[in-house]
Amino acid sequence: MLILGLVVAAILGPAYVWRNNDNPSARRYGIGSAVAVLGAAVTPLAMGRCAFEEGTSGVDHLLAYSLMAGGAWLSLIVLQSLFDRADGRKSDTSGMTGEIRTGGFRLGWWVPWALLSPTLIILIIFLYLPAIQTFTLSTQLAKLGAPKSVDVCFSNFTELLIADPWKLVAYPLLAIAAIYGARFWLHRSSPGTWSRKGADIASVFAMLSVFIALYAMFSPGGGGQVAYRPVYLNTVIITVGIVAFGMIGGLAVAYLAFRTIRGGSVYRTLLIWPYAISPAVAGVLFFMIFDPTAGIFTHVMDTWFGIDVPNYRENALLAQASIILASGWKILGYNILFYLAGLQTVSLDQVEAALIDGASAWQRFVKIVLPALSPITFFLLVTNLVYAFFEVYATIDFMTKGAPAGKTSVAIYEIIRVGVNNGDLGRGAAQSVLLFAAVIAITLWQFRTTGERVTYGGA
Amino acid sequence: MRYLVLLAVVVLVAAACSSDDSGSDTTAAGDETTTTAAASDETTTTAAASDETTTTAAASGDATTIDFWVAFSDEARLGFSEEKAAEFNAKHPEYNVQVTSFASYNDVFDAAVLAVDSGEPPGLIHFFEAATRQALDAVGADGNPIFKSVTDAIAGRTEILGEPVVLDSVVDAARNYYTVDGSFYSMPWNTSSTVMFSNMDILNEAGITEPPATWADVETACAAIMALPDAPSGCITWPNHSWFVEQSLGQQGELLGNNDNGRSARATEVNLESDGMLAYLDWWKGLDDSGYYTYSGLQRDWDGTTAAYFATEVAMIVTSSSDVTLIDEGALGAGFTNVTSFMPYNGDVDYVGNLIGGATIWMLDGMDQTTEDGALAFLNFFSNPENAAAWHQLTGYIPITQDAVDLLESQGWYEESPNSKVASDQLAAAENTPASLGALLGNFVGIRDVITIAIEDILVNDVDVATRMAAANEEANKSLSEYELLFGG
Numbered sequence: 001m002l003i004l005g006l007v008v009a010a011i012l013g014p015a016y017v018w019r020n021n022d023n024p025s026a027r028r029y030g031i032g033s034a035v036a037v038l039g040a041a042v043t044p045l046a047m048g049r050c051a052f053e054e055g056t057s058g059v060d061h062l063l064a065y066s067l068m069a070g071g072a073w074l075s076l077i078v079l080q081s082l083f084d085r086a087d088g089r090k091s092d093t094s095g096m097t098g099e100i101r102t103g104g105f106r107l108g109w110w111v112p113w114a115l116l117s118p119t120l121i122i123l124i125i126f127l128y129l130p131a132i133q134t135f136t137l138s139t140q141l142a143k144l145g146a147p148k149s150v151d152v153c154f155s156n157f158t159e160l161l162i163a164d165p166w167k168l169v170a171y172p173l174l175a176i177a178a179i180y181g182a183r184f185w186l187h188r189s190s191p192g193t194w195s196r197k198g199a200d201i202a203s204v205f206a207m208l209s210v211f212i213a214l215y216a217m218f219s220p221g222g223g224g225q226v227a228y229r230p231v232y233l234n235t236v237i238i239t240v241g242i243v244a245f246g247m248i249g250g251l252a253v254a255y256l257a258f259r260t261i262r263g264g265s266v267y268r269t270l271l272i273w274p275y276a277i278s279p280a281v282a283g284v285l286f287f288m289i290f291d292p293t294a295g296i297f298t299h300v301m302d303t304w305f306g307i308d309v310p311n312y313r314e315n316a317l318l319a320q321a322s323i324i325l326a327s328g329w330k331i332l333g334y335n336i337l338f339y340l341a342g343l344q345t346v347s348l349d350q351v352e353a354a355l356i357d358g359a360s361a362w363q364r365f366v367k368i369v370l371p372a373l374s375p376i377t378f379f380l381l382v383t384n385l386v387y388a389f390f391e392v393y394a395t396i397d398f399m400t401k402g403a404p405a406g407k408t409s410v411a412i413y414e415i416i417r418v419g420v421n422n423g424d425l426g427r428g429a430a431q432s433v434l435l436f437a438a439v440i441a442i443t444l445w446q447f448r449t450t451g452e453r454v455t456y457g458g459a
Numbered sequence: 460m461r462y463l464v465l466l467a468v469v470v471l472v473a474a475a476c477s478s479d480d481s482g483s484d485t486t487a488a489g490d491e492t493t494t495t496a497a498a499s500d501e502t503t504t505t506a507a508a509s510d511e512t513t514t515t516a517a518a519s520g521d522a523t524t525i526d527f528w529v530a531f532s533d534e535a536r537l538g539f540s541e542e543k544a545a546e547f548n549a550k551h552p553e554y555n556v557q558v559t560s561f562a563s564y565n566d567v568f569d570a571a572v573l574a575v576d577s578g579e580p581p582g583l584i585h586f587f588e589a590a591t592r593q594a595l596d597a598v599g600a601d602g603n604p605i606f607k608s609v610t611d612a613i614a615g616r617t618e619i620l621g622e623p624v625v626l627d628s629v630v631d632a633a634r635n636y637y638t639v640d641g642s643f644y645s646m647p648w649n650t651s652s653t654v655m656f657s658n659m660d661i662l663n664e665a666g667i668t669e670p671p672a673t674w675a676d677v678e679t680a681c682a683a684i685m686a687l688p689d690a691p692s693g694c695i696t697w698p699n700h701s702w703f704v705e706q707s708l709g710q711q712g713e714l715l716g717n718n719d720n721g722r723s724a725r726a727t728e729v730n731l732e733s734d735g736m737l738a739y740l741d742w743w744k745g746l747d748d749s750g751y752y753t754y755s756g757l758q759r760d761w762d763g764t765t766a767a768y769f770a771t772e773v774a775m776i777v778t779s780s781s782d783v784t785l786i787d788e789g790a791l792g793a794g795f796t797n798v799t800s801f802m803p804y805n806g807d808v809d810y811v812g813n814l815i816g817g818a819t820i821w822m823l824d825g826m827d828q829t830t831e832d833g834a835l836a837f838l839n840f841f842s843n844p845e846n847a848a849a850w851h852q853l854t855g856y857i858p859i860t861q862d863a864v865d866l867l868e869s870q871g872w873y874e875e876s877p878n879s880k881v882a883s884d885q886l887a888a889a890e891n892t893p894a895s896l897g898a899l900l901g902n903f904v905g906i907r908d909v910i911t912i913a914i915e916d917i918l919v920n921d922v923d924v925a926t927r928m929a930a931a932n933e934e935a936n937k938s939l940s941e942y943e944l945l946f947g948g
Contacts, residue, residue, distance in 0.1 A: 143902075145572040145597035145605065146945040222930070224937065292756070293766045313756025314919050401758050404919040406912065421565060422905040 001052045002044055005065050009040035009072045016076045021083060032079065039075030040068035047139060050153035058165030059158045134436075137429035144423050156430030160228040162219050175206075175213035182206035211236060226427075235389075235410040238323055242388040245328035247380055250335025251373070255365070257336070258343045268340060275333030279391050283398030286326035290399075312400075316407040319400050323408050326399060327392050335380055342376035343369070374454045381450065382443060389439055411435045522548070522555035525834050526581035528571065530564045530818065536649075539853055543846055547837050551620060554833040564590065564818065565904065568597075571823070575599040580823045582834045585648065587818040588636065589702075589903040592721065594821055595639060596901065596946040607824040610642040612835055620836040625843055628860035632815050632886035635896050639722075645819035646838045649856045651781040652813050652882045653697075653706045655803060659796040661691065661774040670775070670798055673806030674742050677775075681751035684774050693753030695746065696764045697777035699914050701907035702816050704739060709895040710804040711735035712811035716939075721899035725947060729898075729906060729939050731913075731932040732925070738805060740917060740924045747918050754918050758911045769793050777802055779816065780882030783855025787878055799878035801885045812889020814897035817856065848872075857883045901942035906935045 013036025014029040021028060043064070050056075051064035105111035113120075138156055142149035161168060182202040189195035214232060221227025257268050274282070289297045292311040301307040312318040346369050354364045370377075393412050396402065402409035402417070409417070411431065419428015527544060531537045537560050544556040561567040564587040574580045576599055586594055597605045610626065617624050626643060633647040657670040665683035681694035697703055708715055713735030716726030730736070746752035753773050755763035761778065768776040769789045778786075783799060790797030804810050820841075822834055840846070847863035850856060852872065858864045864883065867873060873880045889895045900906060913931035916922055 141941055141945065143942070143945055144569055145593070145599075147596075147598045147602055148945060150944060224933070291763070293763060293770055293772060311754075311756045314754065400756070402912075403756050403758065403915060405916040417908070420569075422902075422908055423565070423569070424905065 001061060002049055002064075005044075005068045006037050006040055009036040009068065012036060013072065013076060016080075017083075020080050021087075024083075028083065032076065035075050035079045036072040039072040042071045042075075043067040047153065050139075050151065053153075056153070057158065057163065059161055059163060059168060060154050062165045062168055063154045063157060131436075134429045134432055137425050138433045140426045140429075142425040144425065149426070152426065156427050157434070159224065159226045160219055160430070160434065161217055161225075163223075163225070168217055171213040171216050175209040178206040178209040230406060231409055231411060231414050234320070234406075234408060237320055238327075238392070238408065238410050239385065239388040241320065241324035242327045242331065242392070243381065243384045245324055246331040246335050246384050246388075247377070249328065250332050250380070251339050251377075253332065254336045254339035254343060255369070258340060268336075272333040272337045274330050275337065277330060278394065279327070279330060280394035280398060282326050282330040283395035286322060286329075286395075287399050290322055313403045316404055319404055319408045322399060323392065323396055327388065327395050330395070331384060331387050335384070338376050338380055339373065342373045346372040378446070378450055378454045382446060385442060385446075386439065389435065411438075522553055523830050523833055525554060525556045525583065525830060525837060526559060527556050527820075527837070528559050528561055528567045528581045528584045530561050530567045530585045530587070532560045532562055535853060539850060543841055544837075547840050550840070551833065551836065554837070556833075556837050568594070572597060572599070572605065575605050575823065580605075580825065582826060582830060583820050583822055583838070585818055586645070586821050588816055588897070589900075589907060591637065591639065591644075591819075592725075592899045592901050592903060595644060603824065605823060606644065606821045607831075608642055608644045609646050609822055609835070609838065610644070612822060612831060619832055619839060622836040622839045623843065625839050625847075625860050625862065628862045630857065630859060630861055630864070630883070630886070631891070632889065633857075633859060635891055636815050637819055639899065645821040646842065647819045647859050648817070648842065649781065649850075649854070650815050650817040650859055651779045651856050652815055652885050653703060653777055653802045654780045654783070654881050654885060655775055655777045655800050656768065656786050656790075656878075657775045657798050657800065658768070658771060658773075658790070659798050661687070661771070661795075665774075670800035671803055672801065674803055675806050677803045678746070678751070680775075681746070681749075685751065691772055691774055693767070693773045694751040695775040695777070696753040696755065696767055696773045698760050698764050699754065699757075699911055699918070700759045700761075701910040702779075703777065704736065704910055704914070705897060706802060706813050707739040707805070708733070708735050709812055709814045709889070709897060710802070710810055711738070711808050712892065712894045714894055715898040716900050719893035720896065722893050722896060725943065726898065726900050727939070727943055727947075729900060729932070729935045731910065731928050731935055735805075735808075736928060737924055738807075740914065740928065742805070743914070744917055744924055748921075752918075756919075758915060765789070771795065779855075781817070781854050781856045783876075783878050783882070784853065785855070787876070797878070799881040801881065801888075811892055812895030813885050814889070814895055815857075815886060851879065852876075855879060855882070857886065900939065901946055902938050905938045905942075909935045909938065 010033045013033040016036070017024050017028050017032035024032075044051075051060045139151060139153055140149045140156075141152045182199065182205070185199040185202055186196070189199045215229060215236075218229040218232045219225040219227065220229045253271060257264065257271055261267070277285075287295075289295055290309075290312050292298055292309070292313075295309075298309045301309045310318065312322045350368050350372075351364055354368055359367065390412055392410060393416055396408055396410065396413050400408045402413060412435065415428050415431045415435065418424050418431065527540070529537060529540045531540065537558070541558045544558045547556050548554060559581070561570065564585070567584050568586055568590065571581060571584045594606055595604075599605050613619070613624055613626060626646070629643075629647055630650075632652075633650045634643070637643055637645060637647055655670060659670075661684055662668075662670070662680065665680065665687055667680045667683060671677040671680045677695060684690060684694050705715060711734075713733045714720050715729060715731075715733075717728040717730070718724040718726050720726065743752065747754060753767060755767065757763055761782075764776055764778060765782060765786065767773050768786070769792075771793065776786075780799075786799075787797060802813055820838055822831070822838070826834065842859055842863075844860060844862040844866045847859050848866050848870075851858040851863065851867065858867055909931050913927050917924055917927055
């Protein structure tokens with residue numbers, strides 16, 4: 001089984017070389033094949049044949065093959081950049097470096113490394129080594145203070161997924177097919193027609209199909225599996241909620257505060273303050289507002305209006321909304337800060353020209369201000385996502401502790417609950433790896449899709 | 460600036476790698492820093508702790524340092540520990556007991572294990588009852604147990620550095636719980652049981668003269684209370700914490716783990732589907748369904764439930780006796796009569812007994828004789844009759860030794876504060892059986908989490924008790940068998 005994967009890699013390696021090079025030499029085909037095999041062999045070498053031993057399931061094989069494919073692909077990308085360099089082709093096509101003349105250090109090649117070493121050493125000790133340890137841990141059953149740990153291969157991962165390997169392959173393929181189908185339709189249709197409108201709608205659904213495919217791939221629990229599907233769903237809902245609320249709210253407030261009003265600078269300063277608050281304090285604040293016994297909001301509603309506000313922690317919708325409100329409010333100041341700075345770069349000439357042309361306030365906002373803010377929006381999208389993924393633990397821990405019945409337990413909350421509070425290091429590590437992969441995937445996706453639409457001005 | 464950071468890193472690494480003995484003052488600071496780096500979620504508490512280090516270290520020049528890591532961060536209980544450490548240091552100037560505060564028991568334990576591996580362990584740590592098995596099983600990187608039996612270390616001495624040994628005077632309920640393989644491993648400290656507090660003003664108004672004793676009595680009382688024209692929004696509450704479930708199992712004589720609750724041999728199976736378990740959860744869910752039970756909506760919510768009682772949103776609360784003093788004062792402030800009574804039990808089966816909860820102080824292995832004697836002297840000083848009595852009066856945790864009980868009786872404390880005696884009486888009324896002793900389980904923290912989540916599901920989502928507990932049982936047994944695979948030898 002393992003050999004089969006390596007053979008496939010040996011065949012696909014040259015195919016990759018053929019696709020990315022003009023008339024490659026036989027030597028390059030050979031190197032491509034060898035590098036692909038080596039890249040594919042990295043994970044089996046590190047983990048042994050555990051995924052193919054007796055008693056392993058199709059899902060284990062699938063994960064092993066995926067990792068082999070990933071290893072082969074990454075090593076081929078590196079190889080290709082070496083080929084490009086040998087051919088004199090610039091692999092880096094971004095506008096920045098092209099304009100800057102490259103130079104060297106007079107003292108020798110080691111000077112830049114020496115200058116970089118403080119940063120590199122810190123990165124290696126505090127980032128890369130722990131990251132590698134996390135990967136190792138994720139394949140183990142391990143606890144703090146235990147006399148031993150047990151290698152469990154991929155089981156920390158497989159128990160998060162559904163048990164049918166064919167479905168696991170089919171769902172992502174279907175999602176990819178949907179995306180490419182929508183893209184194909186988009187290319188075939190011309191602007192302004194009904195067909196284009198349909199294609200636009202189809203593109204949105206194609207994007208959603210990725211989330212739906214992932215939803216179907218995570219296990220709903222039972223039969224010794226971990227119920228990770230609800231966690232995934234909570235994470236999507238709460239993350240999207242926080243990012244949408246934080247960014248739309250941030251832009252709206254910044255747009256209002258940017259106008260010339262008396263004491264504007266005071267408002268603008270005050271608006272940024274929530275950012276200085278820690279996620280834990282944000283949790284405590286909103287807990288104090290909405291708590292059914294001691295909450296200010298519930299008290300006011302009850303005594304002034306006679307409305308009995310339900311306990312937000314016993315209703316899934318209210319609980320998620322309160323987490324979104326608290327976390328979104330905390331990041332609001334940060335978004336306002338960046339949008340205020342961004343608004344100052346919007347060309348007033350263009351706005352005035354539009355005004356003279358008779359564009360309404362809404363049209364000016366949508367057609368001129370929004371596009372001008374796109375680099376800031378893109379930057380904020382990435383930072384807000386990272387915030388919503390990684391920094392909501394304390395807020396949730398203070399407000400709901402995952403209540404009701406895990407409906408506000410997002411990925412990072414689960415990681416800490418399982419890995420730290422329950423001391424299950426292996427499962428915690430496996431879930432961290434999953435979150436790590438998710439963030440990388442989303443960021444790459446953003447750079448590919450949203451990134452294309454960002455204009456940085458200039459020619 | 461970067462070079463400074465680099466330098467700091469190099470120093471840190473050097474400090475972490477050095478294998479000096481833990482006694483000297485020079486490494487004490489390094490000890491603090493390495494733990495901070497290791498237990499990353501501890502930033503705030505350890506930041507506070509390093510302040511402490513400077514204040515207490517200043518007082519002593521060449522004194523032997525004994526680090527005492529405490530899982531309390533509130534002023535009253537942490538303050539008590541610091542005060543007693545200072546008194547001990549003044550009495551024994553050759554020692555310097557340094558108290559460091561942590562946010563939770565788990566944080567203390569994780570930090571201690573990491574500190575052992577980095578070669579700079581504390582002397583004493585504060586760790587809770589449910590993790591007794593975990594503490595006994597814990598080993599360092601070298602494969603040796605982290606903790607040393609306090610009984611073995613005392614080795615039959617009746618006094619250490621002039622401090623009389625109080626271990627023999629520990630009350631039975633705590634002694635029996637913490638005695639594993641025939642000896643005390645750790646020194647009991649904060650020990651409590653679950654008791655009920657009743658707002659007698661509301662109960663009397665509803666025509667109930669005595670706090671309800673059995674489950675059926677609670678239902679009768681609740682029906683009367685909720686029928687009042689100015690009825691509170693709920694009748695009774697208690698935190699959704701596995702401890703209450705364990706108490707109920709003890710009352711009904713039901714075992715949680717096999718092999719006599721893990722007391723005759725290691726528990727290898729856990730039973731979350733026993734009749735007692737289902738009876739208790741059915742009763743709990745029934746109270747919730749009829750609107751008698753108020754769920755705060757948060758797991759392990761000690762503060763919210765107590766706040767609801769103070770705000771007279773409920774007429775009764777079942778909670779830890781460690782809050783007797785707090786609740787007595789709160790009820791006085793809120794202006795109602797508060798009476799403490801035993802935790803309600805199932806009247807349909809014979810009452811077997813309630814168990815303790817709380818924590819003990821564990822001594823780490825590997826200290827030199829001088830340091831270890833200092834640690835042992837401190838432990839016995841810390842729970843001497845005066846201190847144990849003061850601790851009881853401050854909080855409501857039971858007086859941990861018989862000598863402390865006698866002292867309190869001679870002072871007339873119980874006539875003055877009858878509510879304080881209920882927990883001790885309840886524990887004394889328990890039979891000495893494995894069920895009422897409570898379980899010793901591996902991965903108990905994780906299993907408790909499984910139970911708590913299942914109960915929240917039952918209360919909030921109205922799912923069937925037996926079905927939900929079957930799923931929880933499967934999960935808990937998986938968790939336990941994995942633990943036994945790692946620790947079971």
